[in-house]
Amino acid sequence: xxxxxxxxRSFKTDFxxxxxxxxxPVRCWSEKDTLDGKLVDAYVxxxxxxxxxxxxxxxxxxxxxxxxxxxxTVSEKDFQSQxxxxxxxxxxxxxxxLFTSGSFLDPTEIPKPVQQDIIRTLxxxxxxxxxxxxxQYITEKRLAEIQKTVxxxxxxxxxxxxxxxxxxxxxxxxxxxxxxEYKNAASLLKKHKMxxxxxxxxxxxxxxERESLEDCIQTTxxxxxxxxxxxxxxxxxxxxxxxxxxxxRNQYRPPWLWSVVEYLQQSKDLTDAQVxxxxxxxxxxxxxxxxGNCDRTVLHAIEExxxxxxxxxxxxxxxxxxxxxxxQLDLETLSFGSLPDFSRWNP
Numbered sequence: 001x002x003x004x005x006x007x008x009r010s011f012k013t014d015f016x017x018x019x020x021x022x023x024x025p026v027r028c029w030s031e032k033d034t035l036d037g038k039l040v041d042a043y044v045x046x047x048x049x050x051x052x053x054x055x056x057x058x059x060x061x062x063x064x065x066x067x068x069x070x071x072x073t074v075s076e077k078d079f080q081s082q083x084x085x086x087x088x089x090x091x092x093x094x095x096x097x098l099f100t101s102g103s104f105l106d107p108t109e110i111p112k113p114v115q116q117d118i119i120r121t122l123x124x125x126x127x128x129x130x131x132x133x134x135x136q137y138i139t140e141k142r143l144a145e146i147q148k149t150v151x152x153x154x155x156x157x158x159x160x161x162x163x164x165x166x167x168x169x170x171x172x173x174x175x176x177x178x179x180x181e182y183k184n185a186a187s188l189l190k191k192h193k194m195x196x197x198x199x200x201x202x203x204x205x206x207x208x209e210r211e212s213l214e215d216c217i218q219t220t221x222x223x224x225x226x227x228x229x230x231x232x233x234x235x236x237x238x239x240x241x242x243x244x245x246x247x248x249r250n251q252y253r254p255p256w257l258w259s260v261v262e263y264l265q266q267s268k269d270l271t272d273a274q275v276x277x278x279x280x281x282x283x284x285x286x287x288x289x290x291x292g293n294c295d296r297t298v299l300h301a302i303e304e305x306x307x308x309x310x311x312x313x314x315x316x317x318x319x320x321x322x323x324x325x326x327x328q329l330d331l332e333t334l335s336f337g338s339l340p341d342f343s344r345w346n347p
Contacts, residue, residue, distance in 0.1 A: 265311050
């Protein structure tokens with residue numbers, strides 16, 4: 001285990017999970033999304049699990065989803081109760097997104113019979129099922145089993161690749177798998193005619209703003225032919241993570257919203273895939289932000305782009321802080337890493 005992996009693991013050593021009800025899902029809600037180019041309603045379910053297997057072993061530098069994990073095995077009965085309570089709020093949305101703090105297809109996180117029951121139930125009600133998984137759980141055997149339950153084109157798997165650069169993924173993110181493993185999983189999904197959503201991370205620790213922007217662009221080029229959907233994830237400061245450790249010491253700043261806009265504008269020339277961005281914590285000091293005055297307007301434009309795929313939603317955006325962002329892109333090449341946000345920093 002390398003140094004960054006040991007550091008990630010250290011944040012769980014003295015961590016005590018808060019008391020939670022294993023029979024209750026974390027949260028459910030309805031939101032807008034697109035299906036076959038049309039705006040539709042989507043229903044989101046976050047199941048409460050023991051946690052991501054990789055997080056329990058070490059974890060990623062930016063991921064604090066273990067804060068909502070049980071850290072103990074959840075029974076099949078409790079999973080059944082969670083899903084029954086979650087489905088009570090389902091109103092016929094055309095897409096259902098199933099999230100956990102890790103991998104839906106990991107049988108040690110969610111038992112395979114539970115996976116099958118949930119997929120079977122949803123296949124009878126909705127037009128598209130979306131889950132997330134690390135590449136090692138996306139196997140020929142597992143996809144063949146799922147294919148017996150749900151039409152392949154109605155099943156989507158999201159993979160948090162983050163970057164196509166193995167050096168960044170290993171030493172800045174500590175992701176725990178290689179680009180080749182991602183490509184193998186992508187090939188399997190394509191073979192079974194299932195959809196792939198790929199998550200790209202903007203601004204992992206130890207990269208400057210410009211380095212991160214360029215890495216996102218290069219990653220998009222590298223996976224353009226492999227994925228159906230691209231989802232840009234700007235890093236936000238989550239509790240008990242390496243990123244929070246650095247941020248509290250003035251050694252990290254979440255990405256500028258201007259960087260997100262720049263990437264989204266360029267993305268349509270890089271890939272035919274649908275490109276999305278959901279800015280978690282956007283506009284506050286722990287999430288991607290600008291100066292505070294223009295954040296809400298820029299966030300609205302990012303949301304519009306994700307639904308319409310029209311770059312012209314960014315044309316009218318302007319603010320004095322855009323010049324500060326441009327200056328930072330230039331100045332960081334002369335500095336020792338990313339510049340902190342002294343104007344708004346208040347951990």
